[in-house]
Amino acid sequence: MKLHHLQGYIQSIYLVEYPDRLMLLDGCTRADVDTLRDFITQELNRPFSDLKVVVVTHMHPDHAGAAHTLRKLVGCKIIASDVEHSWYKGVTGWLMFVTDLMLARWVANRMGRERRSMWYAKTLKPDIKLVDKQTIPGFDEWCVYETPGHTDRDLSVMHMPSQRMYVADLVVKVKSRFIPPFPVFFPEVYGNSIERLMAMRPESILLAHGGEVQLNDADYQHLQASVPRGPQTPWRVIKAKGRRALGLKKSART
Numbered sequence: 001m002k003l004h005h006l007q008g009y010i011q012s013i014y015l016v017e018y019p020d021r022l023m024l025l026d027g028c029t030r031a032d033v034d035t036l037r038d039f040i041t042q043e044l045n046r047p048f049s050d051l052k053v054v055v056v057t058h059m060h061p062d063h064a065g066a067a068h069t070l071r072k073l074v075g076c077k078i079i080a081s082d083v084e085h086s087w088y089k090g091v092t093g094w095l096m097f098v099t100d101l102m103l104a105r106w107v108a109n110r111m112g113r114e115r116r117s118m119w120y121a122k123t124l125k126p127d128i129k130l131v132d133k134q135t136i137p138g139f140d141e142w143c144v145y146e147t148p149g150h151t152d153r154d155l156s157v158m159h160m161p162s163q164r165m166y167v168a169d170l171v172v173k174v175k176s177r178f179i180p181p182f183p184v185f186f187p188e189v190y191g192n193s194i195e196r197l198m199a200m201r202p203e204s205i206l207l208a209h210g211g212e213v214q215l216n217d218a219d220y221q222h223l224q225a226s227v228p229r230g231p232q233t234p235w236r237v238i239k240a241k242g243r244r245a246l247g248l249k250k251s252a253r254t
Contacts, residue, residue, distance in 0.1 A: 001141065001159065006039055008032045009116065010107045011062040011208045014166055016139065016159075017044065023053040023139050025157055025166045026208065027067035027078075029104070031116040036066070037073075049074045052138060056080045056124060057155045057168035059087040061104040063208065065120040071127075079136060081146065081153040082129035088122040097122045099234050130155075147197065149190020150181050158202065164212070165202035170194075171223060173210030178223050183233040191227040198224065 006013040009032050014025040022040065037048050051074050056064045058081075067078050088097040104118050128137060132146040136157070147156045150169050158165045169181040170193060184190050197205075198220045206212050215223070 001161075003159075003164070004039070004044075005206075005211065006035065008035065008062070009113060009118075010104060010111060012206070012211060014206055015039070016142070018139075020050075021052045021138060022046070022050045023055070023136070023142070024051060024070070024076075025055055025057075025206070026168060027054055027056040027064040027070075029062045029065040029118045030069060030120050031065075031118055033066050033069055033073070036070075051076045053077050053079060053136060055136070055144075055155065055157055056126065057157070057166075058151045058153055059122075059124060060100055060151075060169070061118045061120065063168060064124055065118055067124065068121050077127040077137075078124070079128045079130060079144075080124055080126035081144075081155050082131045083153040086123045087151060087153065093122070096234075103234065145196070145200075147193040149184055149186050149193045151185060152189075154193070156197075158200075163203035164206060165197075165200070165204070166206040167197065168208050170197065171205065171207055171210075171215075173207055173213060178210075178213070178215060178219050179226050180223070180228060180232075183231070184228050185231055185233055187228045187231060191224075194224055194227060 002017040004015040004017060009029045013028055013032060016023040016025065040046055040048050054067050054070055054076050056067050056078060070076055071078055088094060101118060130144045134144055136142045141160055143158050143160055145156045145158060147170050148154045154168060154170060156165055156167045156170060171178050172181045180190065204212050204214050
């Protein structure tokens with residue numbers, strides 16, 4: 001097994017290579033399709049159709065955005081968590097979908113990326129749904145673990161022989177510190193996921209934003225101490241800023 005780390009549009013891309021098949025550890029952004037195709041066909045000198053499986057850890061634009069397009073192009077299987085409802089269901093879901101696309105665009109701008117479309121289907125249609133501790137069909141060395149909190153359906157993926165674990169957005173590296181992502185919709189559940197990660201202690205952790213890293217005891221303790229006490233979401237941040245702004249205006253008038 002070889003694990004290739006590519007720089008994607010706004011996130012890391014992890015491509016698993018075996019002699020007869022390839023697996024993508026997350027669904028990337030829509031803007032990453034050409035990058036992935038060029039790497040497989042030109043750098044690896046393999047047909048694009050060798051991509052057999054795409055794991056979607058959760059529904060954000062940089063983790064699910066290319067999944068449907070890749071399946072249409074090469075016929076790969078999409079694997080996701082076994083959750084019945086759509087993450088972006090209903091009117092509030094639509095607003096959240098647009099907000100997440102705007103946040104992804106903001107990240108791309110901050111990284112100096114050329115403007116490219118990241119639009120994708122807000123409802124995922126996976127071929128296979130897996131639950132905790134199930135192995136990935138065709139890639140039996142790889143096991144999925146449910147690590148929700150960032151959203152309600154986050155998956156992490158472990159290569160069991162090497163104990164290298166892709167955790168998607170469960171952990172984010174900012175400068176030299178490891179912290180929770182933004183948003184965290186379910187802080188209590190997120191805290192449980194961090195405790196699970198601490199108990200498992202993978203040999204190394206593959207971050208969607210930060211590359212492959214190894215956490216020590218101090219890193220884990222700081223991460224655990226940083227778990228938010230309440231939900232940290234875009235709407236709550238906007239409301240809090242609005243309340244503070246109104247409070248300042250009232251103070252100024254008085």
